[in-house]
Amino acid sequence: MKIVGLLGGMSWNSTLEYYRVINELVAGKLGGLHSARIVLYSLNFDDIECAQREARWNDAAEIMVTAGTALKRAGADFILICTNTMHKVADTVAERTQLPVLNIVDVTGSAVKERGLGKVGLLGTRFVMGERFYRDRLRGFGIDVVVPVPAEQDIVHRIIYEELCQGETKHTSRQACLRIIKGLTEQGAEGIILGCTELPLLIRAGDVQIPLFDTTRLHAEAAVELALKE
Secondary structure, eight states: OOOEEEEEOTTHHHHHHHHHHHHHHHHHHHOTTOOOOEEEEEOOHHHHHHHHHTTOHHHHHHHHHHHHHHHHHTTOSEEEESOSGGGGGHHHHHHHHTSOBOOHHHHHHHHHHHTTOSEEEEEEOHHHHHSHHHHHHHHTTTOEEEOOOHHHHHHHHHHHHHTGGGTOOOHHHHHHHHHHHHHHHHTTOSEEEEESTTGGGTOOGGGOSSOEEEHHHHHHHHHHHHHHOO
16 A cells, blocks of 8 residues: 655645545455555645745745655655645646645546536635636646636635634535535536535535535545555
8 A cells, every 4th residue: 555645734624634534435445444554744824825825836835845855755655735726836846856746636627527527617715716727727628617706706715714724614604605606507517626625614515406526535535546556
């Protein structure tokens, strides 16, 4: 079994889900007392959030590379960046650490294509929705992407950073996100990507009538598949 390197803490709330899901899946596949071989580097999210907010992406990348290098020294065979937003610097982390990075966008794009969908709505941080790195990578899978208008992006971004990353889930915020999702479906979205690893803490499959792509779960499943691959 390969060693999974989790680059987490962004936020720790969703990193908990990664650890739980990966271990549950390994136990389910192998049985008995089996669990995953994991090394975890949990960052101080405040450092990352400040760099994001001030558009200091090179500084953020350096923090990620330092953490990724520590995972390599600890024996990790590959890295999972346990957040969607910081995949903006995923290629830099892979290049500088010389470790494979299992890209969450690629995993999600493959899942969307397997469902036969051509157009999806994307929710996430303002960086995921508003910048091109995430949408362009999805378009590489032949997927058309629609995002909320800027004012709605601000709402989702605030919910993520001021509530979900601090362990809060509010009914009013769930309803706000569901209204935004409804608007995306009216623009032709055939499915919705929860492009933030905290959003599955708020929005569940039963909340919507179209396919929901939980990027945390998909990423964890892909990690287990890779870890157990001969």
